[in-house]
Structure formats: C-alpha cells, structure tokens
Amino acid sequence: MKRLLLPIVGILIFTSLKAQQDPRFTQFMFNKLVTNSGYAGSKGLISTNLIYRHEWIGFDGEPVTQNFSIDAPIEKLHGGIGLSVVNDALGFENTTGGLLHYSYRTNAGSGVIGIGIQAGFFMKGMDVSNMKPSSSEFDDAIPAAAQSGWLPDLGLGVYYNTKNIYFGISTSHIIESKMKYSGTDPTSGLNYSGQLQFKRHYYISTGYEYDMGAKLILMPSVLIKSDGTMTQLDINTNLAYKIKTKKAWAGLSYSSGDLIRSQAFLALLLGMDITNNLHFGYAYDVTPTAINLFGNRLFNTSIQTHEIMLGYDFNISPPAKPIHIIRTPRFL
Structure with a gap:
C-alpha cells in the first residue's frame, strides 16, 4: 500500500492543487531565517544551522529535505x-536553490525590530520516468520528458525580539514565479503542457522564554503557515535544564493536518548544547493516520519522520559603536 504514495504525489502536483510548497520543519524555532528574513543578525553572532528531514519513512517518493543557513550582524x-x-x-x-537575506535592525521600545528582504533563485524540476500510471489514460499535464528551469524568488519579513520574547510576520514567493512546459508524448503522439509555479506563503511566529527557577526554562513557540487556501498550525513547548552555560531540552510539538494527513500529529523533540557554541537537536514525528485525496480516505497507515539539526555559533567581537543588539535566547 505504501507504494501508492508516488502516484498520489503525482496527482497532487499535476492537478495544481494549492498545497503548501515550502518544506516544513518541526524544529522551526532553531532557525527562523528559513521563514523570516528579518531574523538575520538577531543573535549577535555568526550563526550556522544545518537541518536534515526525512518524512514518511518507508513510502516511495517520500519527502527528503536538507537546509543550510548562515547569518551574522x-x-x-x-x-x-x-x-x-x-x-x-x-x-x-x-x-534546489538559495536566498540572500538582509535585515535592517533598529531599536524599538525594549527590543529590536528587523525589517528584512530575501532574494534568490531556485531550480525547480521533475522527472516522471519512474512514475507508473494506474491506467492507460493520457494526462495532458504530465510531461513525457524531464523538465527543469530556474525561477527567481523574493520575500519580505519583519522580526521583533527582546531578551525573552520574539514575534515575526513574513511572506515568501511574492512574485509567484512559474515555469511553463510543453511537448509531444512519443508514445501516444498527443501534446502535453503545464507549469510549475511557486505560490505565495505567509508566516506568523512567536515564542517566549520563561525562567521557572531551579535551572528550568520553559520555551513555548508557535508558527502559523498559510498559502491563502490552506493554513497549518504548529505549537511547540520545550523544557530546558540549564547546566552552567549550556542547556539540555526536551519537548512536544503539535501540528495540524495537511493535504495528505487528515489528522493532527505530535512530535517528540530532544536536544542539547554539546559545547557553548555547538548545538544538536532531534525530532521524531509519528502519527497513526489516514492518507486522503480530495477528501476521500485511501488507506490507514503510520507516518514516521526523522529530523536532525546541528547548529554552530561563532563568537564575534562587539562593534565599536553597537546598535544595541539583544541576544535572543539560545534556542531562538
């Protein structure tokens, strides 16, 4: 039954359903540059982050994502x-692609606000050579040959943070770039045409760090994602134990369902500061759920996802004339 995923994904792509296209990360609180350019430079450090995410383990065509980011004031x-x-x-x-980010940061009340812009290019492509249609019917949106092209991209973001709290609002894929393709199927002789397009996304994020005493720190965070048609809600709560200048944490994350998964699901998070500069995080998502298509349940299964995060911060000397940078809590 798990081999049904690849044709299901094909249907989702070629019928141009308004599914969210940006990859999702359970540990979103560790790298907000992915969703908000206004975050750049907010830690007051040269900060690097690497995330590997492998979703829907055991399915053909499962989502696999790698993301690397670096930012500095x-x-x-x-x-x-x-x-x-x-x-x-x-x-x-x-x-596959990359974005350059810039954030103008200035004091605002007891915190700092960053107004950011991001721009870059993505190589978007598809290869249906491994797709095995369930019928002999011709779909004029499915190309007979591999397709690829470069798409420009633009995004904006505003990010505000104090010592213990942050709030951000942002949008990606503002120009909704698209790549058109067309050709003739050599087997049937019929023409095909279609397009790959980015759909504009919107993000709202917030988080707080509360010192509970006894070396315990509560770190809740929320991320709302929408493409104007579909909205997803992620709620995360980590509890950290402070060991001198380092932390170890564990937490739970709730995420609402999406186009494929009808039910909300939970994730377990674990992590620690290996050194004062090196950070490690792991998330495990699992949900007994139903695979759905156009509102119809196809089959029940258990979806498992693994996500690994590594971060490293390089200390830099404070500027001669500082702009009153407020260092965000370690997990922010």
Whole structure:
C-alpha cells in the first residue's frame, strides 16, 4: 500500500492543487531565517544551522529535505545578512536553490525590530520516468520528458525580539514565479503542457522564554503557515535544564493536518548544547493516520519522520559603536 504514495504525489502536483510548497520543519524555532528574513543578525553572532528531514519513512517518493543557513550582524549595514540553501525532494519533483537575506535592525521600545528582504533563485524540476500510471489514460499535464528551469524568488519579513520574547510576520514567493512546459508524448503522439509555479506563503511566529527557577526554562513557540487556501498550525513547548552555560531540552510539538494527513500529529523533540557554541537537536514525528485525496480516505497507515539539526555559533567581537543588539535566547 505504501507504494501508492508516488502516484498520489503525482496527482497532487499535476492537478495544481494549492498545497503548501515550502518544506516544513518541526524544529522551526532553531532557525527562523528559513521563514523570516528579518531574523538575520538577531543573535549577535555568526550563526550556522544545518537541518536534515526525512518524512514518511518507508513510502516511495517520500519527502527528503536538507537546509543550510548562515547569518551574522553587520554594523556598517545597520543590521544583518544571511544565506540559506535548500534541497527539497518530493516524489518526482525536486527544488534546489538559495536566498540572500538582509535585515535592517533598529531599536524599538525594549527590543529590536528587523525589517528584512530575501532574494534568490531556485531550480525547480521533475522527472516522471519512474512514475507508473494506474491506467492507460493520457494526462495532458504530465510531461513525457524531464523538465527543469530556474525561477527567481523574493520575500519580505519583519522580526521583533527582546531578551525573552520574539514575534515575526513574513511572506515568501511574492512574485509567484512559474515555469511553463510543453511537448509531444512519443508514445501516444498527443501534446502535453503545464507549469510549475511557486505560490505565495505567509508566516506568523512567536515564542517566549520563561525562567521557572531551579535551572528550568520553559520555551513555548508557535508558527502559523498559510498559502491563502490552506493554513497549518504548529505549537511547540520545550523544557530546558540549564547546566552552567549550556542547556539540555526536551519537548512536544503539535501540528495540524495537511493535504495528505487528515489528522493532527505530535512530535517528540530532544536536544542539547554539546559545547557553548555547538548545538544538536532531534525530532521524531509519528502519527497513526489516514492518507486522503480530495477528501476521500485511501488507506490507514503510520507516518514516521526523522529530523536532525546541528547548529554552530561563532563568537564575534562587539562593534565599536553597537546598535544595541539583544541576544535572543539560545534556542531562538
């Protein structure tokens, strides 16, 4: 039954359903540059982050995502800059590319606000050579040959943080770039045509760090994602134990269902500061759920996902004329 995923993904892609296209990360609180360019430079450090996510273990065409990001404050630019690179594979569609980020940061009340912009290019492509249609009917949206092309991308974000709290709002894929394709199927002689397109996404995020005493710190965070048609809610709560200058944490994450998974699911999070600069995190998502298509239940199964995060911060000397950077809590 698990081999049904690849044709299901094919249907989702070629019928141009308004599914969210940006990869999802359970440990979103560790790397907010992925969703908000206004975050760049907010830690006051040269901060690097690497995430590997493998979803729907055991299914053909399962989503696999790698993301790398780096950002740093730059005094002469009155803010911060960053770079994020992503490779996201789902079924026979693959997206690879990078974004440059800039955030203008200035004092605002008891905190700092960052107004950011991101721009870059993505290589979007698909190869249906491994797809095995369930019928002999011709679909004029499915190309007979592999397709690929470069798409420009643009996004905006606003990020505000104090010592213990943050709030962000952002949008990606503002220009909704698209790539059209067409050709003739050599087997049937029929023409095919279609397009691959980015759909604009919107994000709202917030989080708080509360010192409970006895070396315990409560760190709740929320992320709301929407493409204007579909909205997903992620709620995360980590409890950290402070060991001198380092932390170890564990938590639970709740995520609402999506186009494929009808039910909400939970995730377990674990992590620690290996050193003062090196951080490790792991998330395990599992849900006994139903695979759905167009509102119809196809079969019941258990979806499992593994996500690994590594982060490293490089200390930098404080600028001669600081812009009153407030260092966010370690997990932010």
